[in-house]
Amino acid sequence: MSNLSDKAQQAVEKMKVLLVEDDELLAESLAELLDDAGYRTDIAPSMRLAAALWASEDYTLVILDLGLPDGTGLSLLADWRKTKWSVPILILTARDSWMEKVEGLRAGADDYVTKPYHEEELLARLQALLRRQVHAFSTxxxxxxxxxxxxxxxxxxxxxxxxxxxxxxxxxxx
Known part of the structure; x- marks a missing residue:
């Protein structure tokens, strides 16, 4: 992320991300990428753990897989949005049909990225979500x-x- 301005880098620092991903290798790799980019990352491999972390921590952003061992990420997303939780949520999944993308966005996702993905594109999308969030309200x-x-x-x-x-x-x- 050396091409980010100092101000943008400072905005990223200390941002806490909830990564809901059940693939252990992918989760560790993505958490390392995010940590290297200045984010603090918590990994939840299941809906149950994600819901528990959501209830006990403050997150700036969520990266959500749809295929989880104990349910679908879409139902978790819908539950979060019903509580008026406005944290930006990016779906990161292998499901790539246009109907699934529309369903995810209608359920309350702010962005939808399919696997495999390019790391720089993912980081740029996270930055865009955070930029919009910062302008939405004062922190x-x-x-x-x-x-x-x-x-x-x-x-x-x-x-x-x-x-x-x-x-x-x-x-x-x-």
């Missing part, structure tokens, strides 16, 4: 002299240097 909260950047999970006191928070610190401060 900066301010109370008195405390500023909290939700997108980067950082805080600043009295407009001093930004400090990175752990997930627990971030949730408590927010």
């Amino acid at each position: 900066l909260l301010e109370v008195n002299d405390i500023r909290l950047d939700e997108a980067r999970q950082q805080f600043s006191l009295a407009h001093q240097e930004w400090q990175t928070l752990t997930s627990t610190e971030f949730r408590l401060l927010r």
Whole structure:
């Protein structure tokens, strides 16, 4: 990602991604790609684990496979959207018919990429989703002299240097 501007790279840093993928080798490879690009990645190989992580963590983005061992990713996606969860969701699947793509997008996916995929294209699509998300709402909260950047999970006191928070610190401060 050396061709990204410094500002774009900073926006990527500390973004937390939920990767819902049951293929262990693919999940590890993709998590490594995302980690190298500055994302923090949690892997969920099943709907059950994905739902548990969703309930306990704050994610900036989800990459969702449709074929999972305990159900379909589409039903998980529909459940998430019913709760008004607005996090961008990119479907990454081997299912490549136009009808399946339409079904995924209508179920609430923000983008749909078929396997096999090119790594640079996938990263560019994630950046596009995040760019649209950043423009949709402000991720900066301010109370008195405390500023909290939700997108980067950082805080600043009295407009001093930004400090990175752990997930627990971030949730408590927010």
